[in-house]
Amino acid sequence: MPRPGKNSYSDQKPPYSYISLTAMAIQSSSEKMLPPSDIYKFIMDRFPYYRENTQRWQNSLRHNLSFNDCFIKIPRRPDQPGKGSFWALHPDCGDMFENGSFLRRRKRFKLLGVEHSACKSGPVLHSYHSHAQHALHQSHHHSGKLGMGHQEYLGTMGRLSHFQSYTLGGGQSGSFKHPFAIESLIGRDYKGVMASGLPIASVMHHLGYPVPAQLGSMVNSVWPHVGMLSEPVSSEYPPFNVAVKGLYHHHPGTQSMPAVPVPIKPTPTLGAVPSLTGMMPGVTQLCPRTAALMERDATALVEEKSGSLHPALLQS
DNA sequence: CTGTGTTTACGGATAA
DNA sequence: TTATCCGTAAACACAG
Numbered sequence: 001m002p003r004p005g006k007n008s009y010s011d012q013k014p015p016y017s018y019i020s021l022t023a024m025a026i027q028s029s030s031e032k033m034l035p036p037s038d039i040y041k042f043i044m045d046r047f048p049y050y051r052e053n054t055q056r057w058q059n060s061l062r063h064n065l066s067f068n069d070c071f072i073k074i075p076r077r078p079d080q081p082g083k084g085s086f087w088a089l090h091p092d093c094g095d096m097f098e099n100g101s102f103l104r105r106r107k108r109f110k111l112l113g114v115e116h117s118a119c120k121s122g123p124v125l126h127s128y129h130s131h132a133q134h135a136l137h138q139s140h141h142h143s144g145k146l147g148m149g150h151q152e153y154l155g156t157m158g159r160l161s162h163f164q165s166y167t168l169g170g171g172q173s174g175s176f177k178h179p180f181a182i183e184s185l186i187g188r189d190y191k192g193v194m195a196s197g198l199p200i201a202s203v204m205h206h207l208g209y210p211v212p213a214q215l216g217s218m219v220n221s222v223w224p225h226v227g228m229l230s231e232p233v234s235s236e237y238p239p240f241n242v243a244v245k246g247l248y249h250h251h252p253g254t255q256s257m258p259a260v261p262v263p264i265k266p267t268p269t270l271g272a273v274p275s276l277t278g279m280m281p282g283v284t285q286l287c288p289r290t291a292a293l294m295e296r297d298a299t300a301l302v303e304e305k306s307g308s309l310h311p312a313l314l315q316s
Numbered sequence: 317c318t319g320t321g322t323t324t325a326c327g328g329a330t331a332a
Numbered sequence: 333t334t335a336t337c338c339g340t341a342a343a344c345a346c347a348g
Contacts, residue, residue, distance in 0.1 A: 017338065036320065058319095060339055066322050073321085083348070084320050104330070104337060 011048040018057070018064045020102040021047075022071065026089055033074055033088035036062060070096060070109040 014021070025042035026034050034042070040058055043050045050057055065071045070093035074086040090109065099106040 019338085056340070059341075062319095062321065063323085063340080064338090066320095083318090099331090106331075106337095108337065 013049050014047045016102045017104065018061045019068060019070065019105070020097060022061060022064060022087070023089055023096070026087060031086075033086040035076075035082060035084045035086055036065065037082075037084065039087065068109070069093075069111040 016024070021043050022039055025039040026032060028042060029038070036058075039061065040050075040054070043061075044054075065073075065087055070090050071087050072090050074088055076082060076085060090111075093109040096105045096109055
């Protein structure tokens with residue numbers, strides 16, 4: 001495999017869409033949320049390709065942030081200097097890349113039906129505080145998922161569970177790590193995190209709300225080598241030596257499937273929604289509270305897309 | 317001013 | 333083929 005000291009396939013355009021790159025960056029952060037500048041950094045740190053034409057792709061990325069409902073904006077705390085808000089993944093965006101391709105999702109995660117419904121103005125009345133508290137102490141169900149179209153996504157598992165499933169071959173213990181495998185790029189311990197409904201806990205933690213120990217303890221325990229800015233895994237894809245070429249091709253009968261973008265599958269079993277627990281071998285059940293947290297309108301917690309919360313509400 | 321965030325528009329690619 | 337998704341450009345508003 002060619003290893004031209006400098007430029008090789010490492011500066012090829014990564015087989016990820018901005019959405020997946022962004023999701024990756026966000027997931028890699030301990031708080032599960034990042035301001036644009038950090039997202040850029042994450043991407044540039046490990047994908048040389050994006051060290052150029054920054055003006056162009058960053059504009060595209062920002063476009064994706066505000067245009068796609070899978071990303072939610074979270075206001076900065078008053079005590080946190082810096083520009084721009086934090087961006088996180090929508091709790092219900094689920095398995096956006098279940099089709100196996102990080103280039104194109106099978107279906108876009110879109111919040112619908114909010115147009116003329118009361119949902120638009122109603123939920124906004126709540127403050128973060130009330131929501132956080134509410135979410136924390138409520139464990140019963142809340143029927144409606146804010147603005148979810150019928151055919152829209154339905155899962156509730158961690159948004160990166162899909163990444164996980166592609167890091168291992170047909171079902172092996174998964175030792176082969178592909179250069180572009182998310183697991184390789186951001187870490188490999190997110191399973192437990194995902195299962196804990198971290199996003200919400202993280203957001204609340206971020207906002208200064210008390211987070212249950214069980215959840216809180218996990219907030220900062222992951223991605224040991226992710227946040228690190230060192231170069232080792234950054235500039236290139238050191239641990240791996242796989243020709244990029246192979247990444248774009250599907251290997252039919254191959255067991256050690258590349259943990260990468262492959263043509264979209266025919267379409268699994270229709271309507272077969274992978275269950276949360278099913279996706280995570282080690283996890284047989286979720287803390288009911290956590291499940292509830294993820295299930296209920298965490299949507300409302302961060303409020304619906306276009307409005308973004310009034311920082312004022314955070315004060316009180 | 318620069319960095320963010322929102323929005324509209326269009327063309328290319330590809331899933332359905 | 334059509335419907336969507338994605339990337340890009342670009343206009344514009346806003347905040348620090």
